[in-house]
Amino acid sequence: MTRKELIAEIQKKRTFLCVGLDTDINKIPKHLLSEPDPIFAFNRAIIDATAPYCIAYKPNLAFYECAGLAGWQSLEQTIAYLRITYPHHFIIADAKRGDIGNTSAMYARCFFDQMDVDAVTVAPYMGQDSVTPFLGRNGKWVILLALTSNPGSHDFQLITDTGGTPLFGQVLQKSQQWADADNMMYVVGATQGRMFEQIRRFVPHHFLLVPGIGAQGGSLEEVCRYGMTDECGLIVNSSRAIIYADPTTDFAHVAAERAQEIQQQMDALL
């Protein structure tokens, strides 16, 4: 999906919500466990219920890999279902990959050529040749970790160099030499509050993928106050607060309600 198409979807649907498919077999409603593929059955129901209120889905790979072969099958099924049934939704493989050049190229093949997702999250620690193999496909995106939502984000990302630039700023600066705002986004955690002002000084026009509202405690209003651009420039993710809102047979209906509540807040903020 191109930047132009993404912005058009946001404007049409009045939402910039991404639903995180962090699907854990221990947390899904018990009645689904008799399905042939409980994880996919859960995802399909969540997707069908929430699709009108979001513009993106983000499966986190860890939740699928932990089930081995069966998990990988659930992931492939989920992405294929999304591609066929909801072709206008943006699909993010939250993989946080990054390796030497020839290895990153294999990951890029996996996610873009085999699975056909729109974007992959990538960790920047290994530098340029770990990131660029994910680039160069039209309408496909790298979402590079910049300032993450977790407590450990303070351990290294805020370390300041002799010129006064924090590490996350170095990542934002250098990576703009590798790709532009049509192929690169950045992960900035909703928990970072006013730091979005600083982020926007480095990347005034790029889209930001923002996890951390809901279970992690970030504020949607604050993210928009300091991070929104005139083209929106935000994809805000919520996972647990939507998909596990209800543990009964009514789970999909309640998930839709939660997603709709967020969509209405987003409509007002746009």
Add this chain to the structure above:
Amino acid sequence: MTRKELIAEIQKKRTFLCVGLDTDINKIPKHLLSEPDPIFAFNRAIIDATAPYCIAYKPNLAFYECAGLAGWQSLEQTIAYLRITYPHHFIIADAKRGDIGNTSAMYARCFFDQMDVDAVTVAPYMGQDSVTPFLGRNGKWVILLALTSNPGSHDFQLITDTGGTPLFGQVLQKSQQWADADNMMYVVGATQGRMFEQIRRFVPHHFLLVPGIGAQGGSLEEVCRYGMTDECGLIVNSSRAIIYADPTTDFAHVAAERAQEIQQQMDALL
């Protein structure tokens, strides 16, 4: 595998070689393509041929994920085969994972509880809570990226803070508060040459996993001169130069010869 057991294996076999199983369907000998699982058939032959000359195997996950379900199956088969047939070899899942705490915990379950590997490579960018969920299992290891072998290692890993410490040094320092030399190793590329002296000032006793000899051009002698400890303290990986040394039906025999050559050099260096 505990640190004591690892050191005993190195001393007994007079080698600290790790064979990287970066198995690419496009690079394996053509006659294997008629096997039901060509990747596993290749790995099994390479393992049987090289086992006397190495103490570790390191499948890089990208090479398996890029084949989707079939690739994941080849990986599980390879690890199960190693576990049963060569229980004294150290198995490293080269995954370079790292995510927020609850997600890293899922990856840890995947690699340690489901697959039962000995170690996982982890990227440090997201800090403490992205790393610690991989810790706390006896005989299981985190191998944290410190100073990698690729050109992009210069982009961020060498950035110096106001106190004069490079980022890789901060990673080495801080992570020692999370685990000790019995559960943590570090990735340092063989291409970094004399930088091993600086690494050893931060971590005099830890094991280092050293990729980058062979195809990437690092020197085994230099790595040992500046990086070896009195307990060895090194696991040196070679992938392409061993496993793709010969493209014919003779591939396993030639791989064994290459591995044996390196083992003999290591014997002399120990």
